[in-house]
Amino acid sequence: ALAKAKLLDERSKRVRPGLDDKCLTAWNAMMIKALADVSQVLDYPEYYERAKVAAEFILNNLVTPDGGLYRNYKNSKATIPGFLDDYAFMIEALIALYEVDFNEEWLAEAQSLTNYVLANFKDEENDMFFYTSSNGEELIARKHEVMDNVIPASNSVMAQNLQKLGLFYDDETYSDKASAMLKSVLPRIKAYGSAYSNWCIQLLNEVYGVHEIAIVGNDIQEAKDELNNYFIPNKIVLGGAKSELPLLQNKKSQETKIYVCVNKTCQLPVSNVAEALKFIN
Structure with a gap:
């Protein structure tokens, strides 16, 4: 015990390593959806309550003045304009929350963010959305995130969101956009299906x-x-x-x-x- 105390005393004199304690909108949104879904499967309302608190925190603290999203929250401050995955996963989480409590305010927020994506992330020459917003930092080139990985691609999640919101609101603008995105990526699914697993879910929904x-x-x-x-x-x-x-x-x-x-x-x-x-x- 004495040796440990001496080691701790010496270690306390060193510069502590940096602590990465930032909160990311996209990652929190994925957790919100998981909690909402599991709350229903396991009939465990506490998970839903936790998801609700987290979603309300994002809507109250990480929304930009023009109705978009910030990506990062740390030290009581929201920074960095949101990327497409922040919007895609947050919209998905809001839809999941609606399907738990049928509170249409969640869907209204999802629709508002979707319209923001359509206005600020669209590519006039491609059916996919850009990863960065048109009103964000000016880049040499704006990329599209299309291939699914450990985390689904932001475009594949966005396509599913558009399909669902098209059904909820009977809005063919959303549904047609979702179908166009899937059609655009379909040849790549046939060539390399394992890299488009979330798109395949969308394909099954279109077929069945x-x-x-x-x-x-x-x-x-x-x-x-x-x-x-x-x-x-x-x-x-x-x-x-x-x-x-x-x-x-x-x-x-x-x-x-x-x-x-x-x-x-x-x-x-x-x-x-x-x-x-x-x-x-």
């Missing part, structure tokens, strides 16, 4: 369609919890008694009703998850 599951009624939580017991990768889930979303219009009911729709065509409503799964399987 995305199930739009709308749950309405005064007490929908039980049905939603039961639905969470089933792995349905190609789906979006909507719900709530009062909603402005197109798919939920004219679908009000006091009793719990579940609608399963694909490509703007809905099956007759059913009253339980077991019946709804027949339309999916």
Whole structure:
């Protein structure tokens, strides 16, 4: 113990190594989505609450005056204009939060950030988005991040976001952009599929369609919890008694009703998850 104390005393005289304790928007957004998803799978609301706190922190502290995102937060200060992955993962996280609590403010924030991306990251000569914003630092060349790696490419995540928001808001501008991005990368998927794994998810959604599951009624939580017991990768889930979303219009009911729709065509409503799964399987 005496030797350790002497060593500690000598070590304390040295210059301490730097501490990388910055908070990155993109990495936090990935964690927010993970917590939101797992909160439903494991029925563990504490994960959702933590995701909600983190998302609110980003929206309150890392939004630029013109409605964009900062990338970095350290020492109570937000710096560096956000890159495409910051937007892509944050939009994805906001959509995930909506599918937990059906609070449409999350979708509104996701839509706002998506419109910002469309305005500031677009390439007039390419279907992909630039990695850097047009109003950021001027560079010799602006690149596109397309190939998926350990972390999915920002463009592949953005394409999935556009597809989902196109369904939520019945906005073909989003859907057409997502399809154009996938079409652009399709030849590379055929040549080197393992480098485009997240794009392949988008391809499967295009081929097999995305199930739009709308749950309405005064007490929908039980049905939603039961639905969470089933792995349905190609789906979006909507719900709530009062909603402005197109798919939920004219679908009000006091009793719990579940609608399963694909490509703007809905099956007759059913009253339980077991019946709804027949339309999916």
